[in-house]
Amino acid sequence: MFAIYKKELKNYFINMTGYIFIGFMLAITGIFTTLINLISTYPSFENVLSNITIVFLLIVPILTMRSVAEERHSKTDQLLYSLPVSVTQVVLAKYLAMFTVFLIPVGIISLYPLILSIFGTVYLGTAYGALLGFTLLGASLIAVGMFMSSLTESQVIAAVTSFGVIFAMYLMSAIASLIPAGAMASLVAFAIVVLIFAGVVYSLTKNSTVAGITAAAGAFILAGIYFINSSIFDGLFANVLNWLSVFDRFSTFTTGLFDLTSVVYYVSLIVLFVFATVQSVEKRRWS
Amino acid sequence: MIEVKNLTKRYGDNLAVNDLSFTVEKGKIYGFLGPNGAGKSTTMNIITGCLAATSGTVVINGHDIFEDPVEAKKCIGYLPEQPPLYMDMTPREYLTFVAQAKGIERTDREYQINYAMEKTQIMGVQNRLIKNLSKGYKQRVGIAQAMLGSPEIIILDEPTVGLDPIQIIEIRDLIRSLAEDHTVILSSHILTEVAAVCNYVMIIAHGRLIASDTIENLSTYLVGSNILHMTVKGDVNRIRMAINTLANHAKTITYEENPEEHSAEIYNIDIETDRSADLRELAFNTFVEEHCVILKMVTEAIGLEDVFLKLTTEDDEEYAIAQEEAAIEARENAFAADKLDDDDDDDEDEDDTDDADDEDAEDDDDDDDDGEYKPMFS
Numbered sequence: 001m002f003a004i005y006k007k008e009l010k011n012y013f014i015n016m017t018g019y020i021f022i023g024f025m026l027a028i029t030g031i032f033t034t035l036i037n038l039i040s041t042y043p044s045f046e047n048v049l050s051n052i053t054i055v056f057l058l059i060v061p062i063l064t065m066r067s068v069a070e071e072r073h074s075k076t077d078q079l080l081y082s083l084p085v086s087v088t089q090v091v092l093a094k095y096l097a098m099f100t101v102f103l104i105p106v107g108i109i110s111l112y113p114l115i116l117s118i119f120g121t122v123y124l125g126t127a128y129g130a131l132l133g134f135t136l137l138g139a140s141l142i143a144v145g146m147f148m149s150s151l152t153e154s155q156v157i158a159a160v161t162s163f164g165v166i167f168a169m170y171l172m173s174a175i176a177s178l179i180p181a182g183a184m185a186s187l188v189a190f191a192i193v194v195l196i197f198a199g200v201v202y203s204l205t206k207n208s209t210v211a212g213i214t215a216a217a218g219a220f221i222l223a224g225i226y227f228i229n230s231s232i233f234d235g236l237f238a239n240v241l242n243w244l245s246v247f248d249r250f251s252t253f254t255t256g257l258f259d260l261t262s263v264v265y266y267v268s269l270i271v272l273f274v275f276a277t278v279q280s281v282e283k284r285r286w287s
Numbered sequence: 288m289i290e291v292k293n294l295t296k297r298y299g300d301n302l303a304v305n306d307l308s309f310t311v312e313k314g315k316i317y318g319f320l321g322p323n324g325a326g327k328s329t330t331m332n333i334i335t336g337c338l339a340a341t342s343g344t345v346v347i348n349g350h351d352i353f354e355d356p357v358e359a360k361k362c363i364g365y366l367p368e369q370p371p372l373y374m375d376m377t378p379r380e381y382l383t384f385v386a387q388a389k390g391i392e393r394t395d396r397e398y399q400i401n402y403a404m405e406k407t408q409i410m411g412v413q414n415r416l417i418k419n420l421s422k423g424y425k426q427r428v429g430i431a432q433a434m435l436g437s438p439e440i441i442i443l444d445e446p447t448v449g450l451d452p453i454q455i456i457e458i459r460d461l462i463r464s465l466a467e468d469h470t471v472i473l474s475s476h477i478l479t480e481v482a483a484v485c486n487y488v489m490i491i492a493h494g495r496l497i498a499s500d501t502i503e504n505l506s507t508y509l510v511g512s513n514i515l516h517m518t519v520k521g522d523v524n525r526i527r528m529a530i531n532t533l534a535n536h537a538k539t540i541t542y543e544e545n546p547e548e549h550s551a552e553i554y555n556i557d558i559e560t561d562r563s564a565d566l567r568e569l570a571f572n573t574f575v576e577e578h579c580v581i582l583k584m585v586t587e588a589i590g591l592e593d594v595f596l597k598l599t600t601e602d603d604e605e606y607a608i609a610q611e612e613a614a615i616e617a618r619e620n621a622f623a624a625d626k627l628d629d630d631d632d633d634d635e636d637e638d639d640t641d642d643a644d645d646e647d648a649e650d651d652d653d654d655d656d657d658g659e660y661k662p663m664f665s
Contacts, residue, residue, distance in 0.1 A: 003387030007373075014375050079371035079432070081337040083388045084360040286339045 001089040004080070008067075008097030018101050021063050025105040028055045033112055043122055045113045046130030050254035053134070053247055056141050057166055063101060064145025065159035067094050068281065073153045081285065091146075091278045098142050106135050126256040133253030136266035140246060141166055143273035150280040172245035176238040183233035187226050190237060194218030288313055288362075288440060288470060289334065294343035296329050296494075303329045305494035307343070311440070316466045318485030319474035322599055326494035327474040328368055331444050334472075335365040348439065361389075364438040364469075368445050370429030374418035378409050378428045381417060382435060389436040403431040407461060423454035430461065434469075441465055443473040447480060459484050478595050492599045514587045515558040515566055518545060521579030526554055529570075529577045533558060536566055553582070 012018030032048045068091075071077040080090050113127040144165055149158040168175075179189060194215060202211035225232060242248065246269065249262045289311040296304040304326045311317055319327045332338035334345050336352045336359065345352040350359035373381055382400045391399055404410050407427040412420055417428060426446060433441050446462065447455045462484055465471050475481050481488055482502055490498040490505075498505060519526060530540050542556040560566050567584060574581055 003384055006387070007384045011373075011375065074371075074374070075367065075369045076371040076373060078332075078337050078365075078367040078369075079385070082335045082360060082363070082365040082367075083385070084357045084390060085388060086357065285337065 001085060001093050004085065004090055004093035005097050008094050009100055012063075012097070012101050017062060017066065021059050021101060022105045024059050024062075025055060026108060028052050029105070029109050029112070033116075037112075037116055041120075043116075043120055045116060045122060045127035046254040046256065048112075049130050049134045050251060053137065053250060054170070056138060057163060057170060060138070060141045060145045060166060061159040061162040063098055064142055064149050064162055065155045066149070067098060067146050068150040068277065069152050069155050069158040072284075073155070077281075077284075087281050088278050091150075091274060091281060095143065095146055095274055095277075098146065099139055102138050102142060103135070106131070106138070123256070129256070129258045130253045133250050133259075133262065133266075136263060137246065137250045140266045140269040140273070141169075143270045143277075144169075147273045147277045147280065150277045169244070169246045172241050173248045176241035176245070179238045179241070181235040181238065183226070183230045183236075186233040186235065186237040187222060190222050190233075191219065194222065288348060289472075290344075290346040291330075291334065292344045292346075294330065294333060294345065295341045296326070296333060296338070297341045303494050304333070304340075307491075307494065307496055309489060309496060309499060311470060311472060313439070313470055314466070315470060315487050316462065316485045317470075317472040318481035318488045319472065319491060320478060320481045320488055320595065321474075321476060321491035323476055325476075325491045325599075327476075327491055328444055329494075330491070331365070331442055331472070331474060332367070335363055335442055336360055337365075337367070361436065362439050364433030364436065364441045366426075366429045366433045366441075366443045366446060368448070370425050370432075372417045372425060372428060372432075374416070376417055377414050378404065378417060378420075378431070379413040381428065382431055385432045386435050391436050399435055399437070403434040406434065406464065407431040408457075423450050423458070426450065426454075426458060427461070430458075430465075434465070437468070439470060441469045441471050443471065445474055445476075447475070447477075455480075490595065490599070497599070513560050513564070515560065515570065516583070516585045516587060517556040517558070517570065517581060518553065518583040519556055519574060519579050519581055520553050521574070521577065522552060523554075525577040525579055526556075526574075529573045529579060530556065532573050533566065533570060536560065536564065536569060 012021075029048065029052055032051050033045075036042050036048050036051070037045065068077075071080065081087075110128070110131055113122050113124055113131075116122045117124065145158075145162040148162040148165060149155075151161070152158050179185060197218065198211045198215035201214050202208060205211070246266075249259075249265055252259045252262060291310070292308050294304055294307040295302070307326075307330060319330065321327050329338065333340045334347070334352065336356050339353070345359075347359040348362045350362070352359045373384075376384070379400065382403060383396070386396045386400055401410075404413060407430050409424060409427050409431060412424055417425065420428070430441075430443065430446065433443065443462065447458050450458060459480070462471055462473065473481075473484065485502065487501055488499070488505060489496055519529075526542065530542060534540055538559045538561070540556065540558050542554050545553040545555050558566060558570070565586075567586065570584070571581060
């Protein structure tokens with residue numbers, strides 16, 4: 001496993017990906033630090049971090065797009081399968097390599113508050129709390145991007161889908177605010193989700209009965225809950241969307257709060273997507 | 288060493304490997320032979336753990352590839368059809384990576400890498416990027432990768448595809464030298480290749496094992512004939528006399544005037560005999576008595592090519608029916624669990640693996656109902 005980790009890490013610096021990732025992130029952070037902390041003489045560093053989360057939209061796909069898709073494309077995944085290493089170890093090694101690349105600019109950025117504190121009072125506690133949140137946010141998005149990369153053979157498709165998903169996450173709270181708060185509206189929204197889910201089940205299993213049962217069961221449960229107590233649905237869909245909004249979780253950190261539930265949230269998100277990647281890679285062996 | 292039992296792989300409705308069973312013993316070179324799409328690569332991918340089987344078991348040195356993959360994979364070095372190389376690395380970097388990933392001890396690593404590079408003759412290109420190497424060298428790097436960790440079994444999927452004739456000969460020599468320390472399994476759709484390199488052939492068509500034996504046995508038992516090609520110079524009548532004498536000892540004799548030679552009285556004669564009979568001496572004496580001159584005399588066993596074509600095309604005719612039967616059977620017992628158990632019991636009676644192989648071949652033969660192929664059963 002360590003060998004694969006080393007190979008992956010080295011690979012990011014043989015081709016330009018690692019340098020582009022690090023350079024881009026440092027450039028954006030530098031610009032915002034200059035604008036906010038230096039020119040506007042605003043003492044809180046967490047403000048910079050809250051402004052630069054948008055950079056993830058671009059750089060996470062760059063980092064993750066090749067991780068699994070390229071192995072599959074060049075058929076080197078067969079080597080990894082035939083090595084005495086489990087798929088979980090392979091995926092973990094890849095994830096940790098990407099995380100390590102991400103930690104390099106984060107490590108450099110972590111010096112900024114110290115440098116700034118030479119010139120004035122910087123709240124180091126909140127700054128580093130926010131930086132931890134920032135790291136967790138990035139780590140979760142990398143897991144999402146890796147999962148997207150495992151679904152396809154093409155790096156371009158991997159990059160575009162990762163961008164799409166991360167973009168949707170970025171806009172999630174805005175989307176949530178568009179949804180009417182009424183119970184009926186939530187019910188309709190959930191019904192659509194159930195239908196989409198049934199469609200996914202059908203496309204995976206090619207079995208119309210299973211998909212039909214899924215849709216029927218979903219509809220039955222929704223209708224049942226609605227008739228028993230329709231007030232549960234009041235604004236529920238918007239709440240669910242808000243709960244899924246990965247970027248929003250970070251904003252609590254930038255207000256100077258250290259939110260343990262958010263830490264747990266991010267860690268579970270990472271575990272979930274790494275697990276999903278393992279399953280997606282395993283599935284290929286079975287198809 | 289490798290025991291494959293009732294291996295089946297289904298892609299949707301397509302049966303890629305159909306109830307394949309065989310065993311592989313130590314120290315031989317095995318050849319998987321079959322036309323394109325016969326299921327060779329699928330079988331190899333399953334044995335090496337790159338692909339999961341629909342049903343059946345693969346046991347490698349006592350480790351089941353599905354239950355205990357890590358231990359099983361340690362016994363195997365695998366070169367897939369397309370060498371799995373990282374183009375941005377040099378051969379040395381690549382081999383170092385594979386050696387580390389295979390968990391070779393640090394002290395042993397350098398030695399093993401150098402040994403593999405020496406054996407595959409890639410020392411000279413060890414510091415060039417793999418993407419700049421020729422196809423032949425890429426193939427060698429792939430084989431070197433399979434050798435690392437000195438696995439007992441090396442599996443090579445179509446190792447000479449896309450190489451030029453000289454490279455093919457070099458790779459064949461390399462495979463033969465690998466067999467000194469390892470058991471080698473290779474696949475090919477080219478018969479001469481298998482005949483040139485392997486001791487033992489398994490012919491696969493449509494995912495089924497239709498013959499499995501040594502090369503000599505296969506051609507002997509399938510056809511059982513020798514052909515004596517002769518070019519004789521002499522008077523037509525005298526040649527006819529001689530042929531009449533020989534006819535008592537031969538199955539068929541054909542003769543014709545040699546179209547290539549311009550001078551008259553030169554004839555090509557083909558005498559087909561039983562495998563056991565050797566007519567050369569008799570033919571010589573007979574023609575001498577008739578004052579004819581033998582210009583050329585060559586004995587030829589009926590080629591493996593004929594055997595291969597015969598087996599695979601015969602199988603084609605049966606294939607449509609078999610496919611339908613399989614589909615019906617699959618529908619009837621979706622899990623086939625009961626059937627697998629039954630088959631296992633049958634196989635356990637066979638202590639000698641050689642016998643088991645022949646048993647398999649026999650079974651397949653029975654399916655075909657052609658009644659011609661009876662290897663090793665006398």
